[in-house]
Amino acid sequence: MEEVLKSRSGDAVKKQKVKNIIIMLLPIAALVVLFAVYVAIILANDYNLAINLETIVNQAIVLVLVATGAIFIFTLGSFDISLGASTLFSATVGILVFNATGSLLLLFLTCIAVAVACSLLNSVLSSVFHLPMFVMTVAMLSVLTSIAGTIITTNSTSAGANPAISVSDSVLRDILGSVDTVWFKVLILALFAVVCIFVFNFTKVGRRQKFLGGNPVCAKMTGIPLSVYGIIAFVMAGIGVGLGAAVNVTYTMSVSTGTASDIGMSVFIAIVFGGMPISGGARSRIYAAIVGGFSYIILNNILNLLLSSVDGRYGYVQIISAVLFLAIVYVASINYRVKHLPR
Amino acid sequence: MGNLINKHQLKNFGVRTAGTLAVPALFVVVIFIICAAQGVMVLTSSSLFADFVCYAAIVTLTTFALSINLGSGRFDFSLGSMATLSAVASAQLTYSMLGGGAGSGIVMLVFSVLIGAVAGAFSGGLYVILRIPPIITSLGVALIFEGITFVLTNGTYIMSEVQNDSMTLFRTQWYLPAVIILVALAAVYFLFDRTKFGYDYKALKEGQKVSINTGIREVPNAVWCYVICGALMGTVGFLQAARNTYISTNVLNFGSISVMFTAFLPMFIGGFIGRFSNDKVGYLLAGLSMSLLNSLFAQLSLIGIIDSSSRAIVEAVLLVLFLIFLNNEQTCRDLVTGRIFKKWAEAARERKAAKHSREDK
Amino acid sequence: MDQVINTTARREEILKVRGMTKTFGPVVALNNVDLTLRKGDVLGLIGENGSGKSTITSIVAGMQKATKCDGMYYKGEEWKPSSMLDALDCCGKGRGGIGMVVQESGTIPGITVAENIFLGELGQFRLFQMKNGKSFGPVRRKKLFAAADEALKKAGIEHIPAKAPMAALDFQSRKLVEIAKVILKDPDVLIIDETSTALAQDGREILYKIINSFRGTDKAVIFISHDLDEIMDVCDTLTVLRDGNIIRTFERAEYDPDEIRKAMIGREMHGDYYRSDFEPACGEEVALKAEDVCLGESLKHVSLELHRGEILGIGGLAQCGMHELGKVLFGSLAPKSGRVTAGEDREVRSEAVAIKYGMGYVSKDRDVESLNLSASIKDNIAIAGMDKYAVKNFLILDSREKKYVDRQIDELSIKCSGRDQLVQQLSGGNKQKVVFGKWIGCGSEILILDCPTRGVDIGVKQAMYRLMTKLKGEGKAILLISEELPELMGMSDRILIMKDGEVKKQFMRSRELTDADVIGYMI
Amino acid sequence: MKHLGKKLVACACALALTGSMAALAACGGNGENDEVRIGVLVSDVSGEEAVSFRNYYTQYIAEQYNVTFTYTEQLNDSASEIAAIEQFAGQNYDAIISLSANDRASQAEACEEAGMYYAIASGMDDTIYETYKNNEYFVGQIGPSMSTEYEAGLAMGEYYADKIEDSVAIYGAFIPNPMHVYRMAGLLTGLGATYGGATGEAIVGAIFADSGVTASKISLEGKTVSYLAGFGDSTMTEMGTIIATDPDALLSVGMATTFFSAMLNEAGIPYADIDSFTTSNAANMQSGTLEYLAGKYTSSIGPIFAAVYNAVQGNKIENADGSAISISQDYWVATSYEQFEVFQTSDSVTDPIYNKELLDTVIGEDVTYEAFEAFVTTDRTPQA
Incomplete structure (x- = not known):
């Protein structure tokens, strides 16, 4: 109905472009500001900056890895709620294999293979039986958590309340410890991000993913069926999950029933925080996961520092971080307001 | 959600009744077969029946709440957090007023509904003001409500506030949750189908x-949809508190999310039943079926042949199976009637014929 | 057509718009426009896409608000409708307002016909009606259905039951329900926006009957159409808009198609509109072949052959199955039986396969099936042609992609601020050019064009006809599905007419072929 | 554009606010240099025992000594434990006391790496102890050992062995949590029941092998035993079913007072549990049907604080061969309200058994391992 729209002057177009760029940069700006505030607090308190930065990387890395892979799913306008459960499950199998073989390579390969298999099961089942992807992942969440829970319980070595499988052999612990470094983690993330960015922006597959997210019907009519590219997206997400699971194992040297329990939902937060629309499509970006994941973790750390002496602070931290999250998403979406309520 | 064309065409009363009762009947039959095979019985006492009704109320109301916004394409992750928040706040409020004395139960129920409605209004208000996709606002809202719950309790269990004779009635007298179900059903039916x-x-x-x-x-x-959802979840929070006799309030980091997942299976079953009668009635029948299943799980758990993880797997598999049925109904029907083999044979014959004709050319 | 004009009533203004401006972001849709509608008049609005005709009427009908307006007066009073319902209610007076039948679907499929007719105004059926006009209580369904049946009858529509779910109706019936919904409120001004394109002959008759009932009375009609012949036929006065400005108003006596076209596009039309030759011609080689294709009620044993260098037209009424045929040929719908093959007996089973065999498909539902509106021109054009410019068939380099896209933008002269402009900001014609660019760029040898000029203005239309002729000359095979007979006759080497899912008749290209020859086989 | 401008300004304001808060925080923190800062890892923030432990540290000890305790949120997995330790390390904390046991080995290693003292305050773990006992930063562990847990279950079982006439219900809480497994083994042995064997050792092995208890494998001659565990949607239905059979008692190895008090009191079924001496349990004992409660007392985590405090002050207590401390603490048992009341009054947050006066006897440079061990193992059970 908004018939034809004629461009006013080049000037207006330029202004619009500048505005778009500002909005696009907002998530990055938010990350920079949050980082600056964090560093300021650390320095002002005479805390150890190096340790704190390492902490941030350690806390964020699994989330960011999983979220980076998950971008492929989100790009399609779909989402997977079982990512956390899948991380838990692949870490469980991974640690069993590692305990048996002591091979780091096998740990990573197993985690990736298992995670990709879970992803494939999700996507293939839903495409063969035409099931809504999301509900399939809800079912998968239960199944994976339960199976992993059973495996962990049966093989538990823990003395604590939560059953857990740990790497207890000191030689094996040393092997894991050797890669439990910030540099290794950053390297893994960088490699994976580069691969994802390459696939996403420089290959036919990536272009088609984005196109699919924008309009699946048109994509189908252009010979890009959701069933096929959905599977590819889930495979990419599986790789991210596998890497996250393996890195988690090197970090904690154990897997318990609570491992990665909040990753599934945090991925949503991270991706949206990073400036990507939940509906996917043309505005999807790989860096959203990285920017958003780190922003979210840093924000929580800042709030924890600021409120350290407040009673019930974890409640307040969560409230404030949720409010800031909504505020940033609100501002970032300002260009895309529509007359009716979004769904 | 229901397929209107089908509904229109299914004038036949017999078909409608059969369609409405098919799934619940299937549940009843299968459950009793399993009972017989394992030598257990469900609903053997009045208090167990009351528990059955109470759990059915929880599932049914959650399903109502889930279906309202999900049906409109609005994803709401905050359902569970609304239930916990309203239960905790109303428990504390009621206890501070009545100290667990007479009438505590009904007063807490009223408060819980009201607080739930306010929480829903907050959630819905935020959505319409911010105008960002509801799935995102609901993530934020869930975190906020969980945070408030934590601040109210510091994460500790709510126990004595909800352990009183008045609350006990809602767990032990089957008619109380039954009344709640009926009132809720009447309310959602009236609001969504008649106004x-x-x-x-x-x-x-x-x-x-x-x-x-x-x-x-x-x-x-x-x-208003969000307000109604909130009120329903407030009731669910209250019923859970009454049934469990305590409230676990440590729900930070999306600990409250899982509540909504339990409602997916009954929602799809209810939607299916709704094609033959009314979706709200469908949700109730599905809720009752799920509660009967829960009673069975309890008995099987007592004799040690099922535990919480195998239960979760069974429920997930049921969900997937039912979805497969829903999305491939024709194929399923063909499979049952044996027509599928005929179809396969036909297709094979056709392929052959086509091949021959090509070869002839 | 009835041409009685009550000259005394005509003098009186019923609607007056002064200095109306509407902008969408940086885009000016209406630029300080004045419009006057007189009683008894049937006013036609015509213009290219984006000229502002739908914008001005939708503001008048309360669908949206003007950015700036010096005054809008209805029956001499200030006119400020808050919604379409409000406009229909004449801002609270209940009757005699402004009603609009919109261009795109204005009905909701998931609810009943009755609910659609009384959409948003079910208050009147509530159990308790207060004297102050307020009401509460449940909605009485029986009363609702009775009232809806009444409304349908009033509009002369007898075959639609009020209880039926909207989704069970065909496209035309849905449009008729919309008309009934507007007529029910006894509007004094009726706005019909591109409605007739959705209607077959019987539906059009109902519509014309309604229009004629307004002519010469105290009421008035605004009629919007792309179809110059139809609009000249129906309207007493014709106002031409271009780029958000009113260019000229023609009285019936001044009607001259060339003048009107000139006013619409702002320049003289040069050369031929359709193909200039009248010789059916095509290559020997069969490019696409359908054998005994069946698809439920839509297609019954359809067979056809499309040759290289041929334009094969498929015509018929909207529901005759020709649109489904297009999809079946492209592998998008799987036929229940029969097969579709491209070239040397290669079966087309899916869109991806079709594309591999060099096919391209321009959908009738352009915004949904042919374009990704939220993506850029670049993304839309590039998506189908990646095989052309990808290095080693997988690596996409920005520079190569840009070159590829820019070539299409140039060749099709797509009007845009740049390749990164979002497609949703383009006009209908330019959107369609993007679709063409997408399929031509990737070197499609077989093009299935389903209503390619739908919602496209004359200038672009002409450009497209030329393009089709050129493609034919290059030996491409074109299947043209169209609901417009002149277009089919003007362009096709051969025309197949379909009815009720079957091919009823074949016509070869000829100068002598007329509408009358063909129509009989359609209805 | 204007709209956007406004939003950006608002954002900038918000961030500026955050910044100034940061500066504020900087002024507040780290003022006194000799203050001892201890991070406490917890995996339970909900239970009454956890709350009273917390109150003892933050409301009593922190008042008496120049110490701050910072509690983590509920730690659900090893990653969050290590992350919490790293955060404490980043803020120059002196020591970590762990009440969380997702992965103790990783906790110990993370503390070592960060140079923070580390102590375990509950659920002693001999494997961990043996591995890390010579670690410079490992202070040690004080709390109920697995054999103490076994003994606690055994005592309960023996107490009920003669009382059960026809039927007994057993709640296994979160088996296979080892603490609950050992208690269960003790309980079954005490009752005279068998489960894949008759000795405690055999039963422990059988439960771990099954990673849970299978109800049908419990055998108690002449009596029916019903069993349930965990907490889920059907737990209340299971409990209802059990109550309908009217067992002579419900014996629990944990959490029953939280989950089932209301139901059991109301049905008039006697029950026993291993929990803590809280007000609600007092009420359950006084007016309900709770008749046996074994529990840790609030200030039982006092000695581990003393050990950590000493270590931070440079007086780490080590035994003769230079390894960290490992001392088991016993449970107190109340079988009547009177006894319960005595326990409650003699150990509260405001007036704990391990009060400053008592703790000061083992804080200082010249405290020996032997003195400390004697201090912890002295039976301080209050007598009526």
Whole structure:
């Protein structure tokens, strides 16, 4: 109905472009500001900056890895709620294999293979039986958590309340410890991000993913069926999950029933925080996961520092971080307001 | 959600009754077969029956709440957090007033419904003001409600506040949760199927743009939906508190999310039943079926042949199976009637014929 | 057509718009426009896409608000409708307002016909009606259905039951329900926006009957159409808009198609509109072949052959199955039986396969099936042609992609601010050019064009006809599905007419072929 | 554009606010240099025992000594434990006391790496102890050992062995949590029941092998035993079913007072549990049907604080061969309200058994391992 729209002057177009760029940069700006505030607090308190930065990387890395892979799913306008459960499950199998073989390579390969298999099961089942992807992942969440829970319980070595499988052999612990470094983690993330960015922006597959997210019907009519590219997206997400699971194992040297329990939902937060629309499509970006994941973790750390002496602070931290999250998403979406309520 | 064309064509009363009762009947039959095979019985005492009704109320009301916004394409992750928050706040409020004395139960129920409604209004209000996709606002809202719950309790269990004779009645007298179910059913049926609000809701759900252009006001309609969801979840929170005799309040980091997942299976079953009668009745029948299943799980758990993880797997598999049925109904029907083999044979014959004709050329 | 004009009533203004401006972001849709509608008049609005005709009427009908307006007066009073319902209600007076039948679907499929007719105004059926006009209580369904049946009858529509779910109706019936919904309110001004394109002959008759009932009375009609012949036939006065400005108003006596076209596009039309030759011609080689294709009620044993260098037209009424045929040929719908093959007996089973065999498909539902509106021109054009410019068939380099896209933008002269402009900001014609660019760029040898000039203005239309002729000359095979007979006859080497899912008749290209020859086989 | 401008300004304001808060925080923190800062890892923030432990540290000890305790949120997995330790390390904390046991080995290693003292305050773990006992930063562990847990279950079982006439219900809480497994083994042995064997050792092995208890494998001659565990949607239905059979008692190895008090009191079924001496349990004992409660007392985590405090002050207590401390603490048992009341009054947050006066006897440079061990193992059970 908004018939034809004629461009006013080049000037207006330029202004619009500048505005778009500002909005696009907002998530990055938010990350920079949050980082600056964090560093300021650390320095002002005479805390150890190096340790704190390492902490941030350690806390964020699994989330960011999983979220980076998950971008492929989100790009399609779909989402997977079982990512956390899948991380838990692949870490469980991974640690069993590692305990048996002591091979780091096998740990990573197993985690990736298992995670990709879970992803494939999700996507293939839903495409063969035409099931809504999301509900399939809800079912998968239960199944994976339960199976992993059973495996962990049966093989538990823990003395604590939560059953857990740990790497207890000191030689094996040393092997894991050797890669439990910030540099290794950053390297893994960088490699994976580069691969994802390459696939996403420089290959036919990536272009088609984005196109699919924008309009699946048109994509189908252009010979890009959701069933096929959905599977590819889930495979990419599986790789991210596998890497996250393996890195988690090197970090904690154990897997318990609570491992990665909040990753599934945090991925949503991270991706949206990073400036990507939940509906996917043309505005999807790989860096959203990285920017958003780190922003979210840093924000929580800042709030924890600021409120350290407040009673019930974890409640307040969560409230404030949720409010800031909504505020940033609100501002970032300002260009895309529509007359009716979004769904 | 229900397929209107089918509904229109299914005038036959017999078919409608059969369609309505098929799934619940299947549940009953299968459950009793399993009972017989394992030598257990369900619903053997009045208190167990009361527990059955109470759990059915929890599932049914959650399903109502889930279906309201999900049906309109609005994803709401905050359902569980609304239930916990309203239960905790109303428990504390009621206890501070009555100290667990007479009437505590009903007062807490009223408070819980009201607080739930306010929470829903907050959630819906935030959505219409921010105008960002509801799935995102609901993530934020869930975190906020969980945070508030934590601040109210510091994460500790709510126990003595909800352990009193008055609350006990809701768990031990089956008619109380039954009344709650009936009132809720009547309310959602009236609101969504009989009022202007309900008609507008349906119109917005099926054709958002056209409805708005015609002059239906979407914002109040959406906010009211959230308010109703909140009130329902407030009731669920209360019933859970009554049934469990305590409230676990340590729900930070999306600990409250899982509540909504339990409602997916009954929602799909209810939607299916709704094609033959009414979706709300469908949700109730599905809720009762799920509760009967729960009773069975309890008995099987006591004799040690099922535990919580195998239960979760069974429920997930049921969900997937039912979805496969829903999305491949024709194939399933063909499979049952054996027509599928005929079809395969036909297709094979055709392929052969086509091949021959090509070869002839 | 009835041409009685009550000259005394005509003098009186019923609607007056002064200095109306509407902008969408940086885009000016209406630029300080004045419009006057007189009683008894049937006013036609015509213009290219984006000229502002739908914008001005939708503001008048309360669907949206003007950015700036010096005054809008209805029956001498200030006119400020808050919604379409409000406009219909004449801002609270209940009757005699402004009603509009919109271009795109204005009905909701998931609810009943009755609910659609009384959409947003179910208050009147509530159990308790207060004296102050307020009401509460449940909605009485029986009363609702009775009232809806009444409304349908009033509009002369007898075959649609009020209880039926909207989704069970065909496209035309849905449009008729919309008309009934507007007529029910006894509007004094009726706005019909591109409605007739959705209607077959019987539906059009109902519509014309309604229009004629307004002519010469105290009421008035605004009629919007792309179809110059139809609009000249129906309207007493014709106002031409271009780029958000009113260019000229023609009285019936001044009607001259060339003048009107000139006013619409702002320049003289040069050369031929359709193909200039009248010789059916095509290559020997069969490019696409359908054998005994069946698809439920839509297609019954359809067979056809499309040759290289041929334009094969498929015509018929909207529901005759020709649109489904297009999809079946492209592998998008799987036929229940029969097969579709491209070239040397290669079966087309899916869109991806079709594309591999060099096919391209321009959908009738352009915004949904042919374009990704939220993506850029670049993304839309590039998506189908990646095989052309990808390095080693997988690596996409920005520079190569840009070159590829820019070539299409140039060749099709797509009007845009740049390749990164979002497609949703383009006009209908330019959108369609993007679709063409997408399929031509990737070197499609077989093009299935389903209503390619739908919602496209004359200038672009002409450009497209030329393009089709050129493609034919290059030996491409074109299947043209169209609901417009002149277009089919003007362009096709051969025309197949379909009815009820079957091919009823074949016509070869000829100068002598007329509408009358063909129509009989359609209805 | 204007709209956007406004939003950006608002954002900038919000961030500026955050910044100034940061500066504020900087002024507040780290003022006194000799203050001892201890991070406490917890995996339970909900239970009454956890709350009273917390109150003892933050409301009593922190008042008496120049110490701050910072509690983590509920730690659900090893990653969050290590992350919490790293955060404490980043803020120059002196020591970590762990009440969380997702992965103790990783906790110990993370503390070592960060140079923070580390102590375990509950659920002693001999494997961990043996591995890390010579670690410079490992202070040690004080709390009920697995054999103490076994003994606690055994005592309960023996107490009920003669009382059960026809039927007994057993709640296994979160088996296979080892603490609950050992208690269960003790309980079954005490009752005279068998489960894949008759000795405690055999039963422990059988439960771990099954990673849970299978109800049908419990055998108690002449009596029916019903069993349930965990907490889920059907737990209340299971409990209802059990109550309908009217067992002579419900014996629990944990959490029953939280989950089932209301139901059991109301049905008039006697029950026993291993929990803590809280007000609600007092009420359950006084007016309900709770008749046996074994529990840790609030200030039982006092000695581990003393050990950590000493270590931070440079007086780490080590035994003769230079390894960290490992001392088991016993449970107190109340079988009547009177006894319960005595326990409650003699150990509260405001007036704990391990009060400053008592703790000061083992804080200082010249405290020996032997003195400390004697201090912890002295039976301080209050007598009526």
